[in-house]
Amino acid sequence: MINTTEQDSHYSSLEQLSVAELLQHINREDKTVPDAVEKALPQIEKLAVAVAEKMKAGGRLFYIGAGTSGRLGVVDASECPPTFGVSFDMVVGIIAGGDSAIRKAVEFAEDDAEQAWIDLQEYSISSKDVLVGIAASGGTPYVIGGLRRANEEGLITGCIVCNAGSPVAAEAQFPVEVVTGPEFVTGSTRMKAGTAQKLVLNMLSTTVMIQLGRVKGNKMVDMQLSNHKLIDRGTRMIMQEIGVEETVAASLLKEHGSVRKAVDFYTNNNS
Structure with a gap:
């Protein structure tokens, strides 16, 4: 057959x-x-x-x-x-x-x-x-x-x-x-x-x-920041999640290297 x-x-x-x-x-x-x-x-x-x-x-x-x-x-x-x-x-x-x-x-x-x-x-x-x-x-x-x-x-x-x-x-x-x-x-x-x-x-x-917990809500919070598009996306994700201005979100992302780490740091230090 x-x-x-x-x-x-x-x-x-x-x-x-x-x-x-x-x-x-x-x-x-x-x-x-x-x-x-x-x-x-x-x-x-x-x-x-x-x-x-x-x-x-x-x-x-x-x-x-x-x-x-x-x-x-x-x-x-x-x-x-x-x-x-x-x-x-x-x-x-x-x-x-x-x-x-x-x-x-x-x-x-x-x-x-x-x-x-x-x-x-x-x-x-x-x-x-x-x-x-x-x-x-x-x-x-x-x-x-x-x-x-x-x-x-x-x-x-x-x-x-x-x-x-x-x-x-x-x-x-x-x-x-x-x-x-x-x-x-x-x-x-x-x-x-x-x-x-x-x-x-x-x-x-x-x-x-x-x-495995690699997505939060509907966001790729652990994505690698390998280009400007992804950095911009990550910045917007942080702004949406914790309600900060773009400059603050961008700074957090640059300092911590991932959306998840940036959000966790901000949340733990501002709760």
């Missing part, structure tokens, strides 16, 4: 369509992705709860994947430190073929079932941690092998796949299956499947970080 992600597109003769028609059809297909994610919410919830519990106890979150799936994991992991102020080794994304595969495909890297666990050893991964495999097809040997070995070593495992009943999901203790169906360009899982995986990763990491 052919995976749904490999089934023929609902559209044909794409090269004969106008630009407007191509865009309309792609957009029509993209609109189905959030509905597919919604159906998987109970699975996402179970995985998020498991990840949060492990991370509250000092564990880390690892993503493994190949191609587009691997790149999406790397992106999500790399965005956690600036957004939530966590260390760069708290959420780690690993792609088959190494970091060079982020920009250029590494041939057959995804077919090595042993390499994922070898790659993970560089981070001294242990049973304290969580491993999430990302694979649109659900059949990537690199991901299957990594999850299988992680299970043997006592880790919590999860996955994000876009086909039902896949080998990757069978290895994961907390599988997330978002069935997105045939792609607009047959088999091009960087499209709907990739969008679905990105949505799930956004939901997973954001929910976990909120559970």
Whole structure:
């Protein structure tokens, strides 16, 4: 049986369509992705709860994947430190073929079932941690092998796949299956499947970080102040939270280096 992600597109003769028609059809297909994610919410919830519990106890979150799936994991992991102020080794994304595969495909890297666990050893991964495999097809040997070995070593495992009943999901203790169906360009899982995986990763990491106390109200109070836009945002957040003028807020932010620390200092010394 052919995976749904490999089934023929609902559209044909794409090269004969106008630009407007191509865009309309792609957009029509993209609109189905959030509905597919919604159906998987109970699975996402179970995985998020498991990840949060492990991370509250000092564990880390690892993503493994190949191609587009691997790149999406790397992106999500790399965005956690600036957004939530966590260390760069708290959420780690690993792609088959190494970091060079982020920009250029590494041939057959995804077919090595042993390499994922070898790659993970560089981070001294242990049973304290969580491993999430990302694979649109659900059949990537690199991901299957990594999850299988992680299970043997006592880790919590999860996955994000876009086909039902896949080998990757069978290895994961907390599988997330978002069935997105045939792609607009047959088999091009960087499209709907990739969008679905990105949505799930956004939901997973954001929910976990909120559970870890890295958001206050609806604000990124631990964000890294790495550019003027973020400094301005942080200043406004302090003004709103404690009701001070802009100059005072800016001074507090510069002195303490984060919104949370600035607000805590002011509150503790003016209560």
